Amino acid sequence: MTDAPMPRVTVLGTGYLGATHAVCMAELGFDVLALDVDEAKVAALSAGELPFFEPELPELLRKTLATGRLRFTTSYAEVADFGDVHFVCVGTPQKSGEFAADLSYVNAAFSSLAPLLQRPCLVVGKSTVPAGTAAGLAGLLSLAPAGAGVRLAWNPEFLREGYAVQDTLEPDRLVFGVADDASEQTLRAVYAPLIAAGVPVVVTDFATAELVKVAANAFLATKISFINAMAEVCEATGADVKALSGALSYDTRIGGRFLNAGIGFGGGCLPKDIRAFMARAGELGVDQALSFLREVDAINLRRRDRAIDLARELTEGTFVDTRVAVLGAAFKPNSDDIRDSPALDVASRLHHQGASVQVYDPQAMDNARRRYPHLSYADSALDAAGDADVVLMLTEWVEFRELDPAVLGAVVAQKRILDGRNALDPARWRNAGWHYRALGRP
Numbered sequence: 460m461t462d463a464p465m466p467r468v469t470v471l472g473t474g475y476l477g478a479t480h481a482v483c484m485a486e487l488g489f490d491v492l493a494l495d496v497d498e499a500k501v502a503a504l505s506a507g508e509l510p511f512f513e514p515e516l517p518e519l520l521r522k523t524l525a526t527g528r529l530r531f532t533t534s535y536a537e538v539a540d541f542g543d544v545h546f547v548c549v550g551t552p553q554k555s556g557e558f559a560a561d562l563s564y565v566n567a568a569f570s571s572l573a574p575l576l577q578r579p580c581l582v583v584g585k586s587t588v589p590a591g592t593a594a595g596l597a598g599l600l601s602l603a604p605a606g607a608g609v610r611l612a613w614n615p616e617f618l619r620e621g622y623a624v625q626d627t628l629e630p631d632r633l634v635f636g637v638a639d640d641a642s643e644q645t646l647r648a649v650y651a652p653l654i655a656a657g658v659p660v661v662v663t664d665f666a667t668a669e670l671v672k673v674a675a676n677a678f679l680a681t682k683i684s685f686i687n688a689m690a691e692v693c694e695a696t697g698a699d700v701k702a703l704s705g706a707l708s709y710d711t712r713i714g715g716r717f718l719n720a721g722i723g724f725g726g727g728c729l730p731k732d733i734r735a736f737m738a739r740a741g742e743l744g745v746d747q748a749l750s751f752l753r754e755v756d757a758i759n760l761r762r763r764d765r766a767i768d769l770a771r772e773l774t775e776g777t778f779v780d781t782r783v784a785v786l787g788a789a790f791k792p793n794s795d796d797i798r799d800s801p802a803l804d805v806a807s808r809l810h811h812q813g814a815s816v817q818v819y820d821p822q823a824m825d826n827a828r829r830r831y832p833h834l835s836y837a838d839s840a841l842d843a844a845g846d847a848d849v850v851l852m853l854t855e856w857v858e859f860r861e862l863d864p865a866v867l868g869a870v871v872a873q874k875r876i877l878d879g880r881n882a883l884d885p886a887r888w889r890n891a892g893w894h895y896r897a898l899g900r901p
């Protein structure tokens with residue numbers, strides 16, 4: 460880096476993405492001011508409390524707050540006045556009742572900030588948006604008082620929940636969607652420590668940068684649904700999808716990651732991103748190019764149906780008067796996020812089919828209770844499994860992987876288990892007297 464002063468950074472939106480980005484930017488040595496419209500969130504973050512579960516982040520939040528480099532606010536005016544580089548990290552959920560992305564938070568952030576920008580700065584979009592969004596937002600920024608001094612860049616974020624800090628500080632790549640050289644240079648200055656550590660940089664236009672993110676998520680979703688489609692075929696032939704994916708993974712062109720068959724993907728990103736991508740393709744007149752994603756989505760949802768069918772087989776055809784223990788509520792381990800959680804979808808549908816469902820999750824209990832108040836919640840895996848007629852392991856937390864079949868066997872009414880994530884050792888459970896079933900395996 461040159462001797463130029465370090466740019467002052469702001470972050471708009473303090474959800475999983477924004478809070479992590481703000482803390483990591485402060486960790487890299489920048490002065491950071493992060494904004495959220497939710498006063499309670501700003502108060503909690505300012506007090507060093509993270510409103511969600513993310514490993515490593517609470518410690519880093521408190522560490523960076525103590526340096527004085529990180530502050531939180533609800534004031535757009537303060538943000539506009541403070542920042543040289545503004546990162547927009549607000550959410551883009553699925554629109555209610557349709558596939559398209561709801562851009563209202565992105566539009567609100569840009570239209571609140573733009574009229575307040577009095578001096579040259581770079582506004583960097585990090586939210587996941589449909590291709591073509593940045594071009595429209597550039598028009599909005601041109602109305603800022605500082606005029607042409609306000610530039611736009613698109614810098615998508617690829618962090619995974621559960622590994623957010625690591626993915627932010629050591630990303631696989633940085634993508635800079637820019638319209639001019641000055642914007643690229645500013646981004647290179649902001650990410651200088653990462654670039655110096657060897658992180659590759661892809662410099663491109665706005666539309667390509669927007670597309671990299673949705674294309675990556677579409678690919679990952681397709682890979683998961685591919686192996687889940689193979690699981691369906693395995694079920695019809697008596698083959699074992701776990702052995703199949705293991706054998707496929709030795710082919711370095713295929714690789715083993717994102718090839719775990721089970722009840723499929725959920726969360727706040729993959730499901731809504733593939734749907735928004737299809738919706739955008741339709742608007743662009745290339746819907747055929749992405750029609751396969753409809754099948755990716757359908758395969759994914761069919762796995763939840765299959766889990767319910769297998770559970771019903773285990774309980775001899777009915778859920779009425781049966782006690783079901785559901786281990787897992789988060790959409791994946793190391794997270795308390797329950798957005799589009801396959802585990803809770805299955806649990807809720809079993810409840811509506813007459814089962815008495817006891818749910819336990821190491822981190823997602825509060826979120827689950829709020830969103831699914833009709834389910835019952837237990838204090839531990841053993842507590843949930845007490846007197847259960849069937850146990851469903853639906854989120855592969857380490858503590859569930861490591862459960863002792865003998866210990867669990869001592870508290871259940873019936874030793875029946877569905878391994879919804881192919882995370883348990885079938886021989887170990889069967890040897891302990893359990894009726895073990897899994898998706899895609901005999």
Ligand code: UDX
Pocket residue numbers: 616617618619620621676679683716717718719720721722723724725726727728729790791792
């Ligand atoms: C994803 C992308 O990985 C990340 O790059 C992007 O920025 C946001 O979306 P995330 O939603 O945190 O991240 O979770 P991810 O680890 O991708 O898992 C998504 C879902 O797929 C989970 O429900 C997980 O259980 C499921 N999954 C993952 C499988 O079912 N099988 C696999 O092999 C891998």
